[in-house]
Amino acid sequence: MDGPFLEDNGVIAIVIFGVVLLLVMGLTLILFFYLSRKKIIQKELEKKTLELNHQKEMLKATIVAQEAERNRIAQDLHDAISAKLNVVSLSANFLLEEENVTPKETDEIINHMLRVTNKTIESSRKIAHNLLPPILEKFGLGAALEELCDEFSNSKKVNVTSKIAYEAKRLDKDEELHVFRIAQELMNNSMRHGKAKEIELNFEPKKENLLLSYRDDGVGFDTENIGVLKGLGLRNIESRVSLLKGTIVYESEELKGVKVQITI
Template sequence: MDELFSGDTKFITIVILGAILMLIMALTLILFFYLSRKKIIQKELEKKTLELNHQKEMLKATIVAQEAERNRIAQDLHDAISAKLNVVSLSANFLLEEDNITPQETDEIIHHMLKVTNKTIESSRKIAHNLLPPILEKFGLGAALEELCDEFNNSKKVTVSSKIEYEPGRLSQDNELHVFRIVQELMNNSMRHGKAKGIELNFNPTKENLFLHYKDDGLGFDIEKMGVQKGLGLRNIESRVSLLQGEIHYRSEKEKGVEVEITI
């Protein structure tokens, strides 16, 4: 009888221990899944936070770039338009108010007024061209990029080689302007900061994407310090790429130029 109870006790003990072990395993699994799920949710929240912060930075860069552009336009209007119109106004008032003017002096003043007026018209055309290049509006992005490359080539300060294969109407006019400004900013950076003598531009379409490859032989920069060195120009480029829902990648080393790849 004692042996029977002893056997039952062992069996009950084994069952209880097994149940406790199963319970521990179940609790461990529940805890594991809970912590894993919590970690996944935390990572998703961190990812969303990073995306939101990136969007805020891009929006901030866009606003800063727009303000800088407005300030530049305002300065151009003041220097190139207002100042010249003031000269014309003063000359016209002088002709109307002054009695003792010889015919020769009158001719000289009128000639000067016409000269200043022509310069003002030319300045207004340049400002309008910078705001929206007429060729972009009339003939599209491909022609505008080719004209931009020709303008830099004609400066004799840099040699630009380009291969532009763009189907008209592939992008909206607003997005075409974004791409144009991106290339314009890259070229200006190469000239102003990189002191480049050569630039290569390839703009090729695929069935699904548009691929822009840009390269110069300028001073380059340390890619690891890019976050610290990133100025308004690069932030402006990145904000436009973001608006195009594209991706941008840089390759650069000191004294070895810059390569930029943009996929739209």
């Protein structure tokens, strides 16, 4: 009697142990998957938070850049347009109100008014060109970039070499304007801050993307401190690259120029 009874107890104990072991293993797996899933969700939340913060930073940079551009336009309008028109207005009032103006003085005042008016017209054209280059609207991005390079080279302050291989209408009008402003800002930075004498700009297709490669021989900067060095110009560039859903990579050393690669 004792033998079978002991054997039954042993079998029951083994079964109970097996069940308990399976439960423990099951609970362990559930806990493992729960913690793993929680960690994955936490990582995703952190990623989304970083993306949201980046978007907020880009939006803020865009707003700041727009406000700076508005202030610049307002200053240009005041200095180049309003001030000159005030001169014309004063001269016209003088001719109308003064009775003892000689014919010679009248001719001189009228000629002066004509010169100021012509300068005002030229200034208004330049302001309009800076807002939206006519060649970009009429002939597209490729022609606008070539004209931009020519304008900087013709200044005699810097030599610009370029290779533009852009297929017309590959980007829409707003995207083309973003690329143009990026190139314009890079060149302005090279001249104002980098003191560059040589600039190279290439814009061409690479597989399914568009690659804008930029290089200058200016003073450069330490890329490890780029976060500290980012002024309005660089933030404006990065906000436009973000709007194009592109990526930007800087390569630079102090006194060894700057290389920038933008993939769209």
